[in-house]
Amino acid sequence: MAIAKAERLMNLALCLLGTRRPLSKRELRGSIEAYLEAGSDDSFNRMFERDKDDLRELGLVIETVENLDGDTGYLARRDSNRLPPITLDAEEAAALGLAAKVWQQARLAGAASGALQKLRAAGMPEAEDAYEVHSALEPRIPVHEAAFEPLMLACRDRRPVTFDYRKANSAAPEQRQVEPWTLECWRGHWYLAGWDRGRGAERVFRLSRITGRVRSRAGAFTAEVPDVVTVRETVESWAGETATRTARIRLRAGAGYPLRSRAISVRERGDGWDELEIPYGHGLDAWLVEFGPDVVVEEPADLRADVVDRLRAVAKD
Numbered sequence: 001m002a003i004a005k006a007e008r009l010m011n012l013a014l015c016l017l018g019t020r021r022p023l024s025k026r027e028l029r030g031s032i033e034a035y036l037e038a039g040s041d042d043s044f045n046r047m048f049e050r051d052k053d054d055l056r057e058l059g060l061v062i063e064t065v066e067n068l069d070g071d072t073g074y075l076a077r078r079d080s081n082r083l084p085p086i087t088l089d090a091e092e093a094a095a096l097g098l099a100a101k102v103w104q105q106a107r108l109a110g111a112a113s114g115a116l117q118k119l120r121a122a123g124m125p126e127a128e129d130a131y132e133v134h135s136a137l138e139p140r141i142p143v144h145e146a147a148f149e150p151l152m153l154a155c156r157d158r159r160p161v162t163f164d165y166r167k168a169n170s171a172a173p174e175q176r177q178v179e180p181w182t183l184e185c186w187r188g189h190w191y192l193a194g195w196d197r198g199r200g201a202e203r204v205f206r207l208s209r210i211t212g213r214v215r216s217r218a219g220a221f222t223a224e225v226p227d228v229v230t231v232r233e234t235v236e237s238w239a240g241e242t243a244t245r246t247a248r249i250r251l252r253a254g255a256g257y258p259l260r261s262r263a264i265s266v267r268e269r270g271d272g273w274d275e276l277e278i279p280y281g282h283g284l285d286a287w288l289v290e291f292g293p294d295v296v297v298e299e300p301a302d303l304r305a306d307v308v309d310r311l312r313a314v315a316k317d
Helices: 002-018 025-031 041-057 090-101 109-121 148-157 231-238 257-262 284-289 301-316
Strands: 063-066 072-075 161-165 174-186 189-196 201-206 210-216 245-252 265-268 273-280 295-299
Touching (some): 002 025, 002 041, 025 041, 025 072, 148 161, 148 174, 174 231, 245 257, 257 273, 273 284, 284 301
Antiparallel strands (some): 161 174, 174 189, 245 295, 265 273
């Protein structure tokens, strides 16, 4: 089935690229064997529309032209489907190759690889990849959440979505209706920024807390999408990055390196624990919960109580 579809798409692309005038559906159906075998007009129309959308998704620019008789025709002009001369030098080519490697663990790996192949076919120089042979480090953006791909597409297409979201201090998820703006990775976690219709305000959601399936909804956005969506700044403010207060915690020796990197001071206690002073702001309790039994909050008391409440909510689930 995959080979048959690939052959059908190739034939359709060749027909649209090889014509000097727009071709009607009737002419395309008579020129491509797979369309001739379609059982009915409805079956052919559905197949043709899917193929046309697939070719456009692959980057082919297909024009729709209406002639004087009102008939619709299709063609793909060569000048509209030709890349301009590629003038990348070896260093720029290496940077693109490195960027493509970032997505090797994600669903975008195929798209990144395909983009490089198109650029090389258009003349991009083959650069020696110094990262592949000589470096023990390779860039990665892990994407394990099932919600990533549908949310990425929803952000691209500006489609509202609904999903069940479980807050860190809640035992059960609740449904959220969101107009998605953008996705961003921060400290190894993916976040979605968008307009929460139920709250009537901008919200940031951590993808690992989305449960079940992300469902698309019809209709346009009701809130204006800002020119710049500051996902990282919003998450940082909720995680205490911009805090003016400090908290004192006990951290098990050899654990919690992200906390240590933010600590204002670290003191060894000699009992297998270290004492840290870290910035304290809204959302710090949710971050501390992630370290489980390796963290004990000493002060302030309200932060300690918030962490205990979150741990009890998780234990109930």
